[in-house]
Amino acid sequence: MNRQEPQPTKMQRFVASLKAWRFGCVMGVFLLVVGALGWRLVDLHVVDREFLRQQGDVRTIRVDAIDAHRGMITDRYGEPLAVSTPVETLWANPGETDPDDPRLASLASVIGVNEAQLRKRLREYGSREFIYVRRKVQPSIAREALALGIPGFYSRLEYKRYYPAGEVSAHLVGFTDIDEAGQEGVELSYNEWLSGVPGRKRVLRDNRGRLIRDLSLIRDARPGKDLTLSLDLRLQYLAYRELKAVVQAHKARGGTLVMLDVDTGEVLAMVNQQSYNPNDRRQLDPARLRNKAVTDLFEPGSTMKPLAMAAALESGDYSLDTVINTSPGHRRFGRFTIRDHRNYGALSLTDIIVRSSNVGISLIANDLGGDLIRDFYFQLGLGQPTGIGFPGEAVGVLPSTNRWRPVEEATLSYGYGMSVNALQLAQAYMALANGGVRYPVSLTRLQQPPIGHRVMSETVAMQVRDMLQQAVERGTGKRALPALYSAGGKTGTVHLVGANGYEDSQYKAIFAGMAPMEDPKIVTVVAVDAPQGGDYYGGEVAAPVFARVMGDALRLLNVRPELTAVEAAAQTPADSGERG
Incomplete structure (x- = not known):
């Protein structure tokens, strides 16, 4: 007997219909959302693409640096x-x-x-x-x-x-x-x-880096501080001109000139040869970069004799009346011989400087002892940094020993067996020029008077200054006399030192001095390396540079001339035959 399936009731059919309708609605809504999103994507990427790209470009916020000069x-x-x-x-x-654009x-x-x-x-x-x-x-x-x-x-x-x-x-x-x-x-x-x-700031830039507008300042730029040097550009130009001229005239390897203000220790001029142009460094030679006035050392030679003489006078064992017998004009220390230009016989202390007597100053040094002279040199600033903080500054060598040999004492008195730079030598002469006070040297302009300390009595400084003036007027430095002004100084001629020791045929010509002598304003040191030809002495090569530079510098500084042109011509001494 067959059984018939029960027929769904009216309620069951209604529920089933409701479920089908709800599912259709959900699917319809879903399809509408998907369609809307799809259309929006098409709209954004096709219809409004250019507009939206431009809007994104102009809304790029970046942080830019603000350069500080x-x-x-x-x-x-x-x-x-x-x-x-x-x-x-x-x-x-x-x-x-x-990269293939022809406009490149x-x-x-x-x-x-x-x-x-x-x-x-x-x-x-x-x-x-x-x-x-x-x-x-x-x-x-x-x-x-x-x-x-x-x-x-x-x-x-x-x-x-x-x-x-x-x-x-x-x-x-x-x-x-x-x-x-x-x-x-x-x-x-x-x-x-x-x-x-x-500094730093927020900006709006497009994707090509073009600035749209500034938004906000994060940190303002702070420019560097200005620096005022002690240099007088007028004196720097004339010093450079004269040094370059003498190096070219004598076909020298190079040269150095330093000029100091006597009363402050400020560097008024500092030049070297060979030089370079810092605005065009395409073929820059590293050998020309050194500021040789502070980085290169040399034996100062006879320019140390006035300082050794100051040590002798300061000791109290010597006076201007002291006479030294330099006969026979030479001294022998084992295989080493000290010689003068000729046999000068009995010399006063002044004439030892005027004649640049190696024998005379060495006899005084052996009597005083090496420690006294060495310590006096140190008080003048030799063998120690000048304090200017210049990169690469060389300190120099000031010998010290527990037991001095006589030859070491002798050579120390006339500038061998030690080394200085040009700035140190100028600082030492500055103490002679200003009455015995050592001031620190400065590359920046001073806002107040410097604090120095006395290294010798004013009397001794004036006595040595008089010796230096006579050395210019009637001795080895006669070619250092500037027009219309008095001057004092000392020549020096030393062998250059090479890889294998002293070079027999190569010299450094040096002159250190001051002017005017009534009231010195400037100290100048001139050094010329390896002048070629017949002239190589300090009195022949360096002294004339000193004369020209000092004469022009004093006029630029409005220092009143001491002599008329006629008096200056009449005062020019005859050649004494001594070259220094």
Whole structure:
């Protein structure tokens, strides 16, 4: 017997219908949402694509650096020696640039780079967003380059160091690298003082790096501090001119000149030969970078005799009335012989300096002892740093021993067996010029009088100054007399030291002195390395440079002439035959 399936009730049919309808509604809503989203995606990526891209481009927030320019370096009167000028740096986004763009040839020509190298770099760094193309060019060149309209090339403001005095002040001022960090000279020793602190700001930029607008300042840029040097640019120029002229005239290896203010210890001029142009370093010779006035040492020779004489007078064992018998004109120490130019016989202390007698000063040194002379030299600043903080400064050698040999005492008195730099020698002579006070030397202009300490009595300083004046008027330094002014100083001629010891045929010609003698204002040291030809003595090569530089410098400083032109001509002494 067949059983029939029970028929769904009316309620069951209603529930089933409701479920089907609800499922249809859900699916319908789902399909509508999917359709709406699909349409919106199509709308965003097809219909409104350009609009949205532009909106994204102009809403890129970035943080930019604000460049801070480096502090200015000036001479004592405000004349610029180093300034930072605004320039443009060209850069590129290789991802936006076609390395095969024919306009790159014109761009390379405008900015002065190799076209092939430029195309190669754009290919190699195609995944990067930033590369330098040419740093720190003139704004006009940057404008001309950007006017070519090559995609992916931009510029930004930077600063470039410029040195108005060029090679004249190069060794003292020094220079910076491309990022304006000090590399040599004052630029290096005062780098922290001169360096600025960059600022930061939020900006809106597009994807090509173009500025839309500034948003907010995070930190303001702080420029570097200015630096005023003690240098007088007028004196620096004339010193450089005269030193360069004598080096060229005598075909010398080089030379050095240092000029100090007697009353303050400020460096008024400091020049060297050979020099270099810090504005054009494409073929820079590293050998020319040294400021030889402070980095190079030499034996000072006879320029030390006045200082040894000051030690003798300061000891109280000698006076101006003392007479020294220098016969027979030479002294023998084993295999070593000290000689004078000729046999001078009995000499006063003044004549020992005037005649530059090695025998006379060595006899005094052996009587005094090496310790006394050595300690006196040290009090004058020899054998120790000058305190100027110049990079690469050489301290020099001031010998010291428990037991001095007679030959060591003798050579110490006339400047052998020791070494100094030109600045140290000028500082020592400054104490003679100002009445016996040693002042610290300074490369920056002083705002108040310096504090010094007395190293000899004023009487002794004046007595030695008189000796130096007579050495110029009737002795080895007669060619150092400047026109219209009195002067005092001492010559020196020493063998240069090479890899194998003293060079027999190569000399350093030196003159150290002061002017005017009634009230000295300036101390100057001149040293010329390896002059060629027949003239190589300090009195022949260095002394004339001193005369020209000091005469012009005193006139520039408005120092009243002591002599008329007629008196100066009449006072010029005849050649004594001694060269020093």
